[in-house]
Amino acid sequence: MARALMALGSNLGDRPTLLRSALLALDRAPRSRLLKRSRSYATQPVGGPAGQDGFLNAAALIETQLPPQRLLDELHAIEHSLGRASAERWTARTIDLDLLLYDGPRGRDSFSTGDAARLSDTPVANEYPPPGPAYSSRSRS
DSSP states (O other), X not given: OEEEEEEEEEOSSOHHHHHHHHHHHHHHSTTEEEEEEOOOEEEOOOSSSTTOOOEEEEEEEEEEOSOHHHHHHHHHHHHHHTXXXXXXXXXXXXXXXXXXXXXXXXXXXXXXXXXXXXXXXXXXXXXXXXXXXXHHHHHOO
């Protein structure tokens, strides 16, 4: 069984409901279950067009038998089911699910690039301390 850490965010629509729906979908994903979630945090958007509404963010830790790419495909399917449309980078969105860490039989992989690399600068990071040197050396550059 692998463990995976995801960041969740929403700044369009009913943000609390969208986060709850995404967490429920993560728990119902094939061969996966939600282990823990952070509180929700309101944050201002970083980058992107001016005038966007603030984000509601959270983090989730799941246990899964899905390999990393299959899990990433599942996250994209959840985003699509909750109304996420492909749009310009860093624009407002109903839901954003980022796979940050995957620690499984094949080893630890960090998916922290772009927006997700800023996780260490958010209040959510305090609830999920870095799991070890592999995380800190890859995502804090």
